[in-house]
Amino acid sequence: MTDTAKPWNSPMPDDQFALMREILAAPSPVGLEAAMTYGVLKPHFERFAPKSWQLRQFMGHAGVVLDTHPGRDDLFKVMIIGHADKIRMQVRSIGDDGKIWINSDSFLPNVLVGHEVTLFSEDPEAPGSYRRIEGGTVEALGAIHFSDPAQRNGEKGIKKEQLYLDLQIHGENKKQQVQNLGVRPGDAILFDRPIRHGFSPDTFYGAYLDNGLGCFVTAEVARLIAESGGTEQVRVMFAIASYEEIGRFGSRVLAGELEPDAIIAVDVNHDYVAAPGIGDRRMQPLEMGKGFTMSVGAIASEQLNRIVEKTAREQDIPMQRDIVGVDTGTDGMAGVLAAVDCVATSIGFPIRNMHTISETGYTRDVLAAIHAITHTVKALDALPDPHREFRDHHPRLDQAGALDHQGADKPDADDK
Incomplete structure (x- = not known):
């Protein structure tokens, strides 16, 4: 061939x-x-x-x-x-400040922060019908200015309980704004990251x-x-x-x-x-x-x-x-x-x-x-x-033959 x-x-x-x-x-x-x-x-x-x-x-x-x-x-x-x-992230609860607290599933919490995601929400008024919410990011600490020294130097990591989805909610009745979208505990969240060709030949990357x-x-x-x-x-x-x-x-x-x-x-x-x-x-x-x-x-x-x-x-x-x-x-x-x-x-x-x-x-x-x-x-x-x-034809180790020392010479392919 x-x-x-x-x-x-x-x-x-x-x-x-x-x-x-x-x-x-x-x-x-x-x-x-x-x-x-x-x-x-x-x-x-x-x-x-x-x-x-x-x-x-x-x-x-x-x-x-x-x-x-x-x-x-x-x-x-x-x-x-x-x-x-x-593997998916999932809505756990909704905070009064509009934060959507999430579970990280089989992701390391620190690999999630800052990445864009899509939330898939079942319509509470029409069970079986799903909507998608785009434009949110996963966060945990906010600005570096609010983290303690151990987090800044890497001695302390991010706990999964700290993760939340930020939909940039602001203004009055922040929690209600999220609830009005029909977002509920259990809703699934996925990365927005389709694969693309990588820098090196024949490689690709994505989620x-x-x-x-x-x-x-x-x-x-x-x-x-x-x-x-x-x-x-x-x-x-x-x-x-x-x-x-x-x-x-x-x-x-x-x-x-x-x-x-x-x-x-x-x-x-x-x-x-x-x-x-x-x-x-x-x-x-x-x-x-x-x-x-x-x-x-x-x-x-x-x-x-x-x-x-x-x-x-x-x-x-x-x-x-x-x-x-x-x-x-x-x-x-x-x-x-x-x-x-x-x-x-x-x-x-x-x-x-x-x-x-x-x-x-x-x-x-x-x-x-x-x-x-x-x-x-x-x-x-x-x-x-x-x-x-x-x-x-199950293998029979009781029929294995003896193997003697084969010397130290390398195959020709390894000598090149």
């Missing part, structure tokens, strides 16, 4: 970047994911999916599943999962890469599988889950309902090389720009990982091994949490500044993940019997 036939070695095309941006921009906080699932992904799926494929919707959440072979439980079922829910990126990858794998003619012995379920950020509850439902034989979760990962202040933790040196990541450990299936890694090597797709310990930290745990017998792994891409307004990624890592998963699905489809492959 030539470099020109390897999309992960080239810049992401503009139309593909535009789709990624549209998916990431959808306002889909936890519990209100339909803007991404129904507003962007459902119509996108419908544009390319063959008529025989089926889009499944759910009652308790806004997740969707695009199914290549609905009803074919005899086939080997592979579920590829991204999650649409974004909520976690995990619109996983949804984008899942959708692109679905498109590529459809364009290649689909699969024969593998039933692929392209799943967009919810509630991942609060415990991976949505993917647990999807796995429990559809009982996949294999799960491939797609989620962001960390660039540990660039992460400040963690050098003494001796983390695996995952790095933005070095390819997609594959989880090793926890419930990650060595058999499934073997197919992923072999496929990546055959296609010359750059890959990094991620050590996950007792928990993948992703929807890769869905099968275990739903008590479904399946093999599973987690595929990702290193990003920087996770859960901030300036999450940063590398388009070629994302493309590497898309094509690695696509080729993995094709490799599974080419197996003589996918069910028996996983039932009969």
Whole structure:
């Protein structure tokens, strides 16, 4: 395969970047994911999916599943999962001075201050109808002049209880002004920060890469599988889950309902090389720009990982091994949490500044993940019997061969 036939070695095309941006921009906080699932992904799926494929919707959440072979439980079922829910800020109470006190959710309080946000408010007079309020910023301390010396020199941080949304309310009856807008405790707040191209080649940055990126990858794998003619012995379920950020509850439902034989979760990962202040933790040196990541450990299936890694090597797709310990930290745990017998792994891409307004990624890592998963699905489809492959070939460490000392010579590639 030539470099020109390897999309992960080239810049992401503009139309593909535009789709990624549209998916990431959808306002889909936890519990209100339909803007991404129904507003962007459902119509996108419908544009390319063959008529025989089926889009499944759910009652308790806004997740969707695009199914290549609905009803074919005899086939080997592979579920590829991204999650649409974004961490969100939330209105806690309204002060007499017009301040809207908020919860920070999974954000560090100090990364929120000063940033523009949108408040989404359900109309009290028309339940089910939502309005948006723009132009507000998250604040905590006001001017530096009002902070104590420990806050000025960095010894003391910001507590989450100090955070409030400033809508520049002034004049008489400040609290009433806010209440007249219909703002109520529980209303969701999201950053105003769509992704844009970064300074360095093939980079991008913005809010909520976690995990619109996983949804984008899942959708692109679905498109590529459809364009290649689909699969024969593998039933692929392209799943967009919810509630991942609060415990991976949505993917647990999807796995429990559809009982996949294999799960491939797609989620962001960390660039540990660039992460400040963690050098003494001796983390695996995952790095933005070095390819997609594959989880090793926890419930990650060595058999499934073997197919992923072999496929990546055959296609010359750059890959990094991620050590996950007792928990993948992703929807890769869905099968275990739903008590479904399946093999599973987690595929990702290193990003920087996770859960901030300036999450940063590398388009070629994302493309590497898309094509690695696509080729993995094709490799599974080419197996003589996918069910028996996983039932009969669990690794046997009692059959491990002896390994002797290999000397100190470096491979030729390292000598250059």
